[in-house]
Amino acid sequence: MNKNRQSRGPSAPDMRKLSDALALAQRGDLGRTVALFEQATRGAALTPQIAGFGRDLHAAVGNTAFGNQRYDDALSAFELARRYDPNHPGILLNIGNTLFRMGAYDRAAGTLEQARTLHPASPDTLLSLSAALFQLGRLAEAERLARQAAAAAPNAPAVWFNLGTALKGQDKLAAAAEAYRRALRIMPGNPTATVGLIQTKQRSCDWSSFDDDAVALDSIAAQGAPVQASMMLSHRVSARSLLAAARAHAQTIRSKPVRLKAKPSKADVATIAYLSNDFRQHPVAQLLAEVLTLHDRSHFRVLAYSYGPDDDSVERRRIRGGVDRFIDIDSLTAEEAAETIRRDGVDILIDLKGYTGRPRPHILAARPAPVQVQFLGYPGTMGAPWIDYIVADPVVLPPELEDGFTEAVARMPRSFLPRDRRYDIPPAPPRSACGLPADGFVLACFNNAYKITPEVWAVWMALLHKTPDAVLWLARTTAEAERNLLRAAQSAGIAANRIVFASWAPTLDDHLSRLQNADLMLDTLHYGAHTTASDALWVGLPMVTCLGHTLQSRVAASLLHTAGLPDFVTESLAQYESTVLHWANNRDGLEAVRNRLRAERARGPLFDMNAYTRLLDQALLTMLERQRRGTPPATFTVAG
Numbered sequence: 001m002n003k004n005r006q007s008r009g010p011s012a013p014d015m016r017k018l019s020d021a022l023a024l025a026q027r028g029d030l031g032r033t034v035a036l037f038e039q040a041t042r043g044a045a046l047t048p049q050i051a052g053f054g055r056d057l058h059a060a061v062g063n064t065a066f067g068n069q070r071y072d073d074a075l076s077a078f079e080l081a082r083r084y085d086p087n088h089p090g091i092l093l094n095i096g097n098t099l100f101r102m103g104a105y106d107r108a109a110g111t112l113e114q115a116r117t118l119h120p121a122s123p124d125t126l127l128s129l130s131a132a133l134f135q136l137g138r139l140a141e142a143e144r145l146a147r148q149a150a151a152a153a154p155n156a157p158a159v160w161f162n163l164g165t166a167l168k169g170q171d172k173l174a175a176a177a178e179a180y181r182r183a184l185r186i187m188p189g190n191p192t193a194t195v196g197l198i199q200t201k202q203r204s205c206d207w208s209s210f211d212d213d214a215v216a217l218d219s220i221a222a223q224g225a226p227v228q229a230s231m232m233l234s235h236r237v238s239a240r241s242l243l244a245a246a247r248a249h250a251q252t253i254r255s256k257p258v259r260l261k262a263k264p265s266k267a268d269v270a271t272i273a274y275l276s277n278d279f280r281q282h283p284v285a286q287l288l289a290e291v292l293t294l295h296d297r298s299h300f301r302v303l304a305y306s307y308g309p310d311d312d313s314v315e316r317r318r319i320r321g322g323v324d325r326f327i328d329i330d331s332l333t334a335e336e337a338a339e340t341i342r343r344d345g346v347d348i349l350i351d352l353k354g355y356t357g358r359p360r361p362h363i364l365a366a367r368p369a370p371v372q373v374q375f376l377g378y379p380g381t382m383g384a385p386w387i388d389y390i391v392a393d394p395v396v397l398p399p400e401l402e403d404g405f406t407e408a409v410a411r412m413p414r415s416f417l418p419r420d421r422r423y424d425i426p427p428a429p430p431r432s433a434c435g436l437p438a439d440g441f442v443l444a445c446f447n448n449a450y451k452i453t454p455e456v457w458a459v460w461m462a463l464l465h466k467t468p469d470a471v472l473w474l475a476r477t478t479a480e481a482e483r484n485l486l487r488a489a490q491s492a493g494i495a496a497n498r499i500v501f502a503s504w505a506p507t508l509d510d511h512l513s514r515l516q517n518a519d520l521m522l523d524t525l526h527y528g529a530h531t532t533a534s535d536a537l538w539v540g541l542p543m544v545t546c547l548g549h550t551l552q553s554r555v556a557a558s559l560l561h562t563a564g565l566p567d568f569v570t571e572s573l574a575q576y577e578s579t580v581l582h583w584a585n586n587r588d589g590l591e592a593v594r595n596r597l598r599a600e601r602a603r604g605p606l607f608d609m610n611a612y613t614r615l616l617d618q619a620l621l622t623m624l625e626r627q628r629r630g631t632p633p634a635t636f637t638v639a640g
Contacts, residue, residue, distance in 0.1 A: 011043045033057060046084070055084040055091065062094060066101075072256040072335075074098045089119040097128055102255065103334040103362030105135040123153035130162050134169060135358060142166040150179075157183040161193045168196065173204045173480045191225035199231045202450040204480040205488070210236075210454055221245040226252045230355040233380060233552050234451050234527035239404030242550065246383030247406070249355065253384070255334055255366035258342045270624055271301045271345050274323075275363065276352035276377065277308025277330075283531035284352050284377050285315035286508055290420040292322030294613035299621060305329050305341065307360055314507075318420070334362035341368035347627075348620055351387070354378020371627050373620075374407065376417070379530065379552035381405040388633040389623055391616070392416050395558035396551050404550070408633040410619040413640040415562040417534055417555060418616075419607050425539050426509055428516035435500050436517055440469040441584050444518035444541075446502070446511075446532050449477035449485070451524040456546075457485075459577045460522065461492035467584045473518060476501045508535075515539050520583055520590065523556045525573075530555045537563055537606060540598035542590070544568050544583075546576045563597065563606045615640050 037057055041050055062077030078095045085091060096112035099105075112129040119125060126149035134142040146163035153159055164179035180197035184190060198213045214236040220227060221241035229245035272295070278284040295302050304323040307330045310316060320326045327344075329337040337360070341349060349369035353359035356378050364372055365386050374382055375391040383406050390397070390407040393416040397409055431438050443463065445452070464470055474485070486496050505511035512535060521536040521543035523529050528545055529536070533556040536543050545556040547569055557569045570576040583590045601607055619638050626633065 034061060051084040055081045055088060059091060059094065066098060069254040071098050071102045071254055087118055089115045089122065089125065093125050093128060096132070100128065100132055103360050105132050107333065108132045109136060121152055123149045123156065123159060126152065127159055127162055130166060134166055137358065139166055139169045143170065155186060157187040157190055157193060161196060164196050164200070168200050171478045173200050173478055176200045191220045191227055195220060195227045195231050198235065202234055203478065205449055205452060205484040207454040217241065224248040228355050229380060230378065236526055239401060239550050243381055243383055243404045246381050250382060250384035253361045253365045255338065255362045257367045258338045269299060269301055270347040271303060272348045272350060272620060273303035273305055273341065273346040274350045274352055275305045277306065277358060278352060278377065279304060279306045279316055279319040280308055280311040281313040281315050285319055286420055287418050287531060287534065288376060289315060289318035289322055290422060290609050291418045291613050291616065292319065294609060296617050299617060303327060303344065303346065305337070334360060335366060337363045338366035338368040347371065347624055348373060350375050352377040354382055371623050373623065379555065381407060391619065392551065393558050395561050396554045402635065409635040410623060411635070411637040412615055412619065413638055414605055415558040417530065417559060418609060418612055419534055419538065421607055421609060423508055423512065426513040428513055431517050434502060434514050434517055436473060437471060440471060441467055442473050442518045443470055443520055443522055444473040445522045445524065446475040447524045447529050449481040451527045453525055455573060456525040457488060459573050461489065461494055462577060463580055464494050464498055466581060470584065471498045471500055473500045473502060476503055511535065512539050515541060520544065520580065522580065525553065527552045528556045533559050537597060538601065540594045542568055542593050542597065544570065544576060544579050546570050546573060559606065563604065
């Protein structure tokens, strides 16, 4: 026998099985088709016909999985299709779109760039790549590609929506509004373009058709359109509608669950972890950093998972110094990040982002921790089955508002908003350095301009009429918003020089320093002050607020109650106006309140972070104990 026989070459495909596979594919039986195709072609030469059939078959399987939001299965199928045709731009586009849905924006952009190289004029590829670059914060590139997509497919509403979003992200608000309107001319009533346009108008302080816009937002939410509820928080939208929008959006976020450890840890020291991209110069870091250092290490090991930029700021360094481990997961996919969290044995994962500012909810959707909590960063429900608790308090989230939340409520006995006390309060600069009159009464609102709505603006204008020496001091905003606010003031009979815009403060110290030049802080209505209210009270500046019917409208009220200033919390705009007028006409009394706030800063309950952290620790232990007993999340109030 000749032991040196040459190995046989590729065999011919089994044509009968291949024919049967084709028939099954035509009937839509893709699972059996794949099995038969693999049997028929095993060991066969990869002819163009077989390669084309294999590519199209696996692409069809991937499309079915993608349509059912099984993104891991879709990605596997598209990668198999790619093996048969590595440079097919349509397959690369499908892979990129799947990675995008999985929250792997960096990998999505890389794959879509390959597809664009192969088919530079494809509007679908340009559109998808623009969206991925937007998520990566590469806004100018996103705009450039969105414009190319719009030029290639001017009758597709999606290209104009993408362009509007890229422009809005760069504060090019007039151009963004026109792009959204172009989308709506092509597809009237399109929910995503409608919400984008309304949000752009709010950021421009364009209140034309404000009432109609409120009706439109409520209607879109009630229909279950998957738009981000975060884009509705500052408008006149009901809690029920915000819940419907959040639920619909959460349904679009799917991740393959990671494998948790079989039994929860019963170790004396539990692992808690904070997840955010705001461990930088950002209000969340400025509020939270001290609490991280104060967690009871006899009960907790504290981790931080960051997927944001390292700006080498004071805030970043304080976060790093306040935790036992700081893990940068920015380069990881959602699945890789979730697996890292699971492998680290995290017992409670605390999300600080919600749906704000390029979040990564896909990590949480993979359920990497037995208990998952949303806290601090997002003032509303996430409507998601993978969030168990929200940390709140009796004022921001009383029992009568709980039906607007899918989360169980971990209710602190006092304001849920922490504060890092390690920021000094520098001396105030002269008023003239801030563009303010040396004398007179300074009413201030440093909330973002998109929170200003026509109802509260009318009250502010009435206050200026009734307080002749008063000025209104606002945070500097976009050129469009400032023009519209000045026009609104002039329409109300208020001279433009009584509206003063504060320049950008580079650091928190700069902001705290200038804030002392105000006499009284004014809150907005539907989406009120949060960190801004804490800043004001920290420097001894009282605020008047109007209690709303949603969490985001009640945070200042919570802080004021904890600070012992319930008289500054009003329940109607008429009472709001009369309260401000009372203090404008009782300036000695207001100064006494300010002196009291300053005196109690170090010893009062509002900024007692040692006591606050003990209460937060108790809340976390209660969550963990329920989970270890095998009982589902349930609302509770921390004693204290």
